[in-house]
Amino acid sequence: MVTIIGKTYDEERALYGEKDIVVKECKFDGSADGESALKEGKGVAAENCFFNLRYPFWHDDGLKITESEMTENCRAALWYSRDIEITDTKLYGIKALRECENVTMKGCNIISPEFGWSVSGIKMEDCTIESEYFMMRSEHLAYKNVRMKGKYSFQYITDSVFEDCVFHTKDAFWHAKNITIRNSTVKGEYLAWYSENVTFENCRIIGTQPLCYCKNLKLINCEMIDTDLSFERSHVNAVITSPVVSIKNPLSGHICVPSVGEIIMDIPDAKGEIITKDQCCCA
DSSP states (O other): OEEEESOEEOSTTTTTTOEEEEEESOEEOSTTOOOOTTTTOEEEEEESOEEOSSOOEESOEEEEEESOEEOTTSTTOEESOEEEEEESOEEOSTTOSBSOEEEEEESOEEEOTTOSTTOEEEEEESOEEEEESTTTTOEEEEEESOEEEEESOSTTOEEEEEESOEEEEETTTTTOEEEEEESOEEESSSTTTTOEEEEEESOEEESSSOSOSOBSEEEEEEEEESOOSBTTTOEEEEEESSOEEEEEOOOEEEEEESOEEEEEOOSTTOOOEEEETTTSOOO
């Protein structure tokens, strides 16, 4: 293992194809404006480094990044890489983490539009995020204590679990499949339209027109705030612990709720059953 300490690199492919190296307290910055500093590396570790140039980590295997910073100029920082650990790091460049596999992130701060597209296998814990089109078309996500703010999040994702998270984001989980969300808050408009096999458990759901056109949707002991026109054309089984503003045309299933401000059933296919507290079931 070779260790490089305190160097500055700005040339094209400065450390291309390096194997089993540690770069520590190094800067990737300068007037030469070179790209792809650590492309095609294997067993690369970056500790307390500063990245201000484009595409540093493409086609890398076995990558560890700790206590480092990737600026807004560090575009598309990680693509086509696998077996990645990122800890206590700032990722501020657009389009970071694309087409990657087996990623673990902990204690990171992410400000990156179009982050995390087509990723397979990512564990994220204790991270904060601002993003648009976040994690689109990714699979096997496992998130715990993640705080996210943005738009169009988790669209077309599959086979994922989220626990103890807070998401402020519109159009989240559209077309998502096989998803479980536990003990979390999801705030934003038009939640999880066209999703399939999605379960919310002990969650707080806030915002207009949630959970429409869903298949096999489940809510277990969830609170719904300011949720009007909920469940339109969905197949749903739900136990809701708070009043709902309005429910519109659920196609099948049972919705157990303390009370509903308005129930709209104006199409023949709307056969879902809405059961209020007075009728039986909600605590």
